[in-house]
Structures are given as structure tokens and as C-alpha cells.
Amino acid sequence: MDNSNKQVVSSNFVGRGEPQVWATGTALSIILLIAVVLILVVALNGLGYFWPSNLAQFNLADGSSVIGEIHGEEVAKRSGTDRVQLKIGNRDLYGLDFRWFDRSDIEETSFPENAIALERIEYGNFYGFLKHTDAPGVELDQDDTRDAFELAWKDIKDQQETLAAMDGEIRHINYELKRARSKRHKREYAEGITTRTENPQSPDEIDAKARLDAVASEKDETVARLAVNVAVFTDAAGTEKEIRLMDIERVTRPNAMSISEKVFHYLDKLVELFLGEPRESNTEGGLFPAIFGTVMLVFLMSLFSFPFGIIAGVYLREYAKQGILVRTVRIAVNNLAGVPSIVYGIFGLGFFIYGIGGAIDRVFFTEQLPTPTFGSGGILWASLTLGLLTVPVVIVATEEALGTIPQGIREGSLSLGATKFQTLVRVLLPMASPGILTGFILAMARAAGEVAPLMITGVVKLAPSLPIDGQFPYIHAERKFMHLGFHIYDVGFQSPNVEAAKPMVFVTALLLVLLVLVMSSVAIFMRNRMKKRFSVSDF
Amino acid sequence: MLSMTQFAKEESDDFAAIGQNPPDDSHLATSASAPPREGYATGNDAQRPVIRASNVDFFYGNAQALFDVSMDVPRNRVVALIGPSGCGKSTFLRCLNRMTDLIDGVRVNGSIQLDGEEINRPDLDVIELRRRVGMIFQRYNPFPKSIFENVVYGLRISGVRDRRALEEACERSLRGAALWDEVKDRLKESAFELSGGQQQRLCIARATAVNPEVVLMDEPCSALDPRSTARIEKLIGELRNKYTIVIVTHNMQQASRVSDFTGFLYEGRLVEFGVTQTLFTKPIEKETEDYITGRFG
């Protein structure tokens, strides 16, 4: 009895399909593990970047000393010695940011309290010590060098805000000027005028020019006034370095900071990441333009791809006569989803930019030719290209979702005197919406991650202005834009200072993943709500 | 297998059980419970059949499913269609409100008239036709909406906006479908939370909410348990006061219980059509007899 029971159990292990369950379970776990590890690697590398690590001073065997952030450690393969990588900064002094030191060469390691880390607008970080402040533009009644520096620096930073305001004004006037000028060119073009006297500048234009000059010279003055305020620092070796106060973005003394101060600094850096502009060929500063560009791109893409995808899917499933033609179209659509994205990019360049954009320029922007307006890459064309790329996904999802609705539901609605369209809008589309939303999620995720087609349809490493701003007509769909995916490529592989750019690559990748995650989560949340409302019951 | 006498006995019992008298023809002449509809022939409307099908041939592509079917459906009567599987019952039923339009490549010859009006005219308003000829399906098919929205769906799509009117119509048709007491406190809940039998009655309420003249039922009870079936049969007995009903069924007891007239279809032909009692007790055709006594099919 016992024996036979055992036999039954063992044969059942295979018989019940246990190995299959285990195999599928293992496959799933492996995939999940890979995804989690990927996100962890990106997150750990990216998020650690903003933490103000302590400044270590090495006194070396040859009598010199350096100061910087300890970045990495390794055992050299050949010699077997321990090596420490130090981020020494001070690019303007040393020419390189990172250096390896053999442990055996380091005689003493210390963490001096008064070591200072400066984040500068140019040349990366500076690590060293404050010597004195020379700020004739600021009234200093402080004797203490440290307090005097802090005071002077804050004061200069406050004054610098007016510079930003002036920049905004300059941009604004420039825009006015451009419009006035193109109006004049239009007139010239229309009436065949060639000389300045026959077509004088309008009062508006002259006025704008005068204002522009005034603001520009005021700005120059301010810059000159601020630039004389400097502070003198020394590096670990004692070399003096004079730095303009206005070039200093952040001042920290990491070795003297408490944990809470560090956390605060960290959050401050995060805010800059989300809201700030990039600096130093994108390796420092914020990512706001790239985030904005990515979101807007996906949004515009959705505007094109979702309605067209749904309409096409509905037509194929509900209206078209199911025959060879429809079947061919269906296969073609499915295949479109597999075309390499660069092909779409080339199509976008040829059709949208040169074709449609060129035609628009010839008709509406004649006066600006040969400078292209719509005839060169821009966010509109890029999102149209991406729309084209993702529309098959939406079509297929719509078709599948409609296909799973029982025929009885359609008949029920039609038998009550509903038209096909009423049935579609009131019953079928709501019921199909969870499936269609799944298509949206896939389409959005794909669009957010695509880089190749963007590179030839309008993405740039640094866009002078956002595609949406306060200048009429507010949305500038023809403008070039920045994008997180391209940012990764650009910072990671096109930057002159690869080692310094590495953290930014991780941060950008993390942000892109998060962005996709947030957008899909919203869609998934909506889908689950609709699923509850619209799922068909079983018997 | 039932003998014919048993059948006859059961039939009269059941009529008594559901509180319905077997049809008498004097009722036919005086029946005016359904008010004449605007725009359609009035007068001696009551005597004229609601639906008159003459010499209907129906083709799915090249396959012919109906051969020369002629049938009159009298007003406020229940007509049952019986016959073996695949004989064309559903096809004929769907011809009556042109649900056959949904299938590509079908063709129909002959004439089907609703209140004297040809429904196969190409310029006929199919929407209007379907509003006048409602349909209940074998597989109950409520929409994924609330109970209330299900019932008023037909009114909403015909443009009724007034909340009060919708609520009244909802209550009236739910009462008419004997469902009101069970659902009156949960009108906002999803229709899927009802039992199968309740869902089918909801579909009946939905179909009657637009106040049709004819209600077509294609095996309305075949997915239901005996109790729900009994309820629906009782309901059909009540509905016949207001509507004309054509019901397809495989259950011959059911046909004899609920219908006034029965048609027997066989291989696409209407073999026999007549008063239910007569057809089940004294069938004229040999095929009918064989079928109802269970000798085949």
C-alpha cells in the first residue's frame, strides 16, 4: 500500500506537469532578476553621484600632496598592488580630473575640516582651501576669511539674478526683432524691393534694436562689475588659484558637514537635476530641457499615433469587409512594427522634413529662405516619425481588443436599433479600452526609448530654447529639442571627459527608466479601473 | 418520449398554471391593448397579421438556408418555431429584423412585411425596423454597464435625454420583465452581478424598454436552469398582452406551454404551421409527427 502510494506520487510529479511549472517559473524569475539588477545598477551608480563624499588629502612619498574625492579602488593585475582612484578636480590646474595612486606611495591620509569643494560653472569641481576674498564690489565688515567669503559670494549670487532676468529680456527682444525683420523681408520679397531706402525699418524694429543694445550693454557692465570680485584658493600643494565669485555655483566643506547637511545638499542637487539647465557640455547641472523634450515628444507622438491607430484598428475589425485585402493589410501592419527604427527616421527626414517641411517653408516662410523653418528637424517632425513608428502597435492592440468582444454584444446593441457607430462608441470602445490602453503603454514605452530616428529628425545635444515658452505663438513645434535617450548617448559617448560624465549617464538612464515607468504606471492604473468596469462576465 | 395525449394534457395544465387561457379567436378581433402606432396603417389593424412572410428564400453565399417560407404572425400572439438543429429557425428569425445584414454575402428573395410594409426594401430604415422588432438571444448579452444603463440603452441611443423619462421607462420595463423587485435597490450596480436568469430577464427588459411591436426570442432559455426557465415562460405569458412574440425553441414542452401558434421547420422549409394544440395533437404532415414524437431530430 505504502509502496504503491509512492509510485503514484512520483509518477504524478511528471504527470501533474510539475517540471513545466518549474521551468516556466524559473524563466520568469530569471527575467525579473535581470530587470531588477539592471535597475539597481543604474540606480546605485546614478543616485550615489550627488552625495557629497568626504575630501581625502594624500601626502605622498615624494613629498607632494593632493586632495579629492576617493572614487574607486582596485588591485592592479600585474603588480598586485592596491591602487586608489582619486577625483582631484581642478581641471584648469591639472588638466585631468582623475588620478590613480598606489597605496604604497601614500604616506598619510587625512580629512582636513576646512577642505573646500567648489562647484563651478566651468572646469568642473575645485578642491582645496580658501585663502582670502577680494571683493571690492561688496562691503565686507567681516574679519574672518570664511565668513567674509560666504557673505561676498551670497551677495554676488544675488546680484547675478539680475543677469538671468536680462538674459530673458534679451531673448524676448531678439524674438520681436526677428519677427519684425521677417515682416520686412516678406514685403521685400512680395514687392521685389531691393534697397533699404525703399523699405525702411519699421519703428518697431528700430525701437527693438535700441532696447536690445541698451540691455546688452547693461548686461556687459554688470558682468564686468561682478567679475572683479574674486576669491583666492590654494590646492593641496599650495598653488594659488583666483576664482571669480560669479563662477562658483556651490560651496561645500564635506568633511565638516553633518549627515543632515549632506542630505539637504543631496536634495538640493536632485532639485537642480529636475529643474536645472545642463552645464559643462551636459556633464553637470540639470536635465530639465531633456525631460521636458522627452515628455513633450511622447505626448505629441500620442496625439498622432493614438487616434490614427484606434481609427485604423476599428476600421479593420468592424467596418472593412474581411477578405484578402484586409488580411494583407493586417500582415503588413504587423510587419511594420518590426521595421528598424532608423528606417522610420530616414523616412521622416525625407518625407516630413524635406517633403512637407520644405513645402511649408516655400509657401509660408519664403522670406526666410534659404534658412529653413519647418524644413529642418524639429519636435513636430520627430514626434510624427515616432507616431508612425508606434501606430502599428496601437492598431494591433485595438484590433485584438475588439476581437475579444463577443459577437453577442454587438448584436444586442444593433438589435435595439443602435447604429454601428453608436454601438462602437457606447459599447465596443469602452469594452476594448483596457486592451487599447495596453497598446498605448507599449507604444509610449517604445517611443520614449527610441533614439536612432530622433538623431536625424531634430534632436540636439543642447537646445537654446524649449519648444514651449512665453513667446507667441507659445508652442514652437518647429524647434529642435533635447531628449533623455539622446542625452545618454551624447554624454556617455560624445563627451570629451568620459570619466567625469559617467555618473551623469547613469542618472540620465535612471531618469529615463523612471519616466517610462511613471507614464506606464498611469496607463496601467487607468487600465485596471476600466477593466473592472468593462470586463465581460462569465456564465 | 411523450405520447401525443400526454402532450395535450400537459399543455392545458401549463396554461392553467401560468394563468393564461388558451387562445380564443374572439380575443383576436377585439384585441386593442397595443395602441396603433403613429404613421402606420390603423383601422382593422388588429386582424391583420403583424408580420407576413411570403415565399422567403434565403442564401448564405451559395448555400440556401430557407426555401419558400410563408408565414403569418398574428398580433399579440406567441408563435413558436421548432425544428431540428440547422433547419433555419434562427435564420428566419433574423430575417424578421434584418440582423442578417451583419453577415457578408447573404441574399434574400420573397417578401417580408411588417404592418404591411416591406422590410427588405433597400431604402428601409433598418434602425427604425429594429426598434419595432426587438430581439432576445440565446446567450444573454447585457452590456458592461449598470443595470439602469442597460435598460435605458435603447432610449438613450434614440436620443432620449430626460432623466425622469428614462427612470420611468426603466421601472416600467423592469416591472414588465418581473425583475423590478429584485433589482430596484441596485440599479447602479453592474449588470454582470446578476444571475444568469436575471440577466436574461434584464435583456428582455432592455428590449421592451423601446416599446417594440414584435419581440423575437432565439432559444431564450437554453442557457438557464429550470426555475429561471419557468420564470421566463411566465413572463412570456404576460408579455403577449402587449407584444407579439416569435420564439425559437428546442424544447417542445416549452413550445406547447407558451405559444399560440407553432411552425415546424425542416431543412429550410416550413413544413407545417398552425394552432399549437392542433399541431402537437393532430399534426398533418408525417415529418411533424415524427419530430414531435421524437422519432428523429
Ligand SMILES: Nc1ncnc2c1ncn2[C@@H]1O[C@H](COP(=O)(O)OP(=O)(O)OP(=O)(O)O)[C@@H](O)[C@H]1O
Ligand atoms: N453565418 C452563416 N454563414 C453560412 N451559413 C450559415 C450561417 N449561419 C447559419 N448558416 C447555415 O444555415 C443553416 C441554418 O442555420 P440556422 O442557424 O438558422 O439553424 P437553426 O435552426 O437556428 O439551428 P439551431 O437550432 O442549431 O440553432 C445551417 O445549415 C447553417 O449551417
Ligand SMILES: [Mg+2]
Ligand atoms: Mg439557432
